[in-house]
Amino acid sequence: MFKKTPELYDLIYGGFKDYESEAASIARLVANLAPDASTVLDVACGTGSHIAHLRRSHGLLADGLDIERGFLDLARTKVPQAQFWHGDMADFDLGTTFDAVLCLFSAVGYVRDLQRLGSAVSRFRKHLSPGGVLILEPWFTPDGWTPGGIYMHCREEESLKVVRMSHSTVEGRISRLVFHYLIGDGSGIEHRTEIHELGLFTQAEMRAALANAGFREVAYDPKGLTDRGLYVARAG
Ligand SMILES: C[S@@+](CC[C@H](N)C(=O)[O-])C[C@H]1O[C@@H](n2cnc3c(N)ncnc32)[C@H](O)[C@@H]1O
Incomplete structure (x- = not known):
């Protein structure tokens, strides 16, 4: 995953993701439901980043959980007033509930298989208060994934320059992205490699996981926040 590059995440994704407007859409959805x-x-x-905007601009008391400690350190610096937990989305128990649970930017794909998808969705349900809202941005479906894709992002700030190229493959229901980073600064150019593996789930499988976990009024918006689709469901 992002173990080798947590400090580059905001530089790379800040180049094409609009966290401010995504947070505004999320806040609108939560307020409506x-x-x-x-x-x-x-x-x-x-x-x-979503937590920062939800707190700053929308008055929501947003907290977070992630499996990557390097990200949590950065998040704690970015939003010191929020609470952050280290944990696996398929196996966590915070002992409290929230009015809304988010799982954004396709992170759910990292569960890899249907069994862990079911566990994750039931953890989301367990952490929602009655009538609470789940907003879940899925990864690609098996039909929507294109193996053989080559992607490139170039970003720079002050004396740091980063090029990230990735190549996509597929093996059964696992999509794989190999990321190659060239990271240049005054001390030279370093090459790092990361492998990301995410499960490809159909819409029927996502809906079944949500229904089995006790969600109702499941709506699917094929466009969603970033053209990857969006499930919005209510805790039954
Ligand atoms: C594409 S990033 C999305 C991060 C953030 N939601 C955003 O929109 O920028 C995927 C995130 O999923 C996290 N992740 C992957 N597997 C996880 C797991 N099993 N439990 C919790 N977090 C996980 C990664 O550490 C990473 O922060």
Whole structure:
């Protein structure tokens, strides 16, 4: 995953993701479905960018959980007033509930298989108060994934320059992205490699996991926040 590059995440994704407008859309959805909602758990929160905007601009008390300690350190610096937990989305128990649970930017794909998908979705349900709202941005479906894709991002700030190229493959229901980073600064150019493996789930499988976990009123928006689709469901 992002173990070798947590400090590069905001530089790379800040180049093409608009966290401010995504947070505004999320806040609107939450307000429409649960007008009294105030607490939010962002599962797989990364460096905490959605949390920062939800707190700063929308008055929501957003906290986060992630499996990558390097991200949690960055998130704690970015949003010191929020609470952050280290944990696996398929196996966590915070002993409390929230009015909304988010799992954004396809992080759910990292569960890899249907059994862990079911566990994760039931953890989301367990952490929602009655009538609470789940906002879940899925990874690709098996039909939507294109093996053989080559992607490139170039970003720079002050004396740091980063090029990231990735190549996509597939093996059964696992999509694989191999990321190659060239990281240049005054001390030279370093090459790092990361492998990301995410499960490909159909819409029927996502819906079944949500229904089995006790979600109702499951709506799917094929466009969603970033053209990857969006499930919005209510804890039954
Ligand atoms: C594409 S990033 C999305 C981060 C953030 N939500 C955003 O929108 O920028 C995927 C995130 O999932 C986290 N992640 C992967 N597997 C996880 C797991 N089993 N439990 C919790 N977090 C996980 C990664 O550490 C990473 O922060």
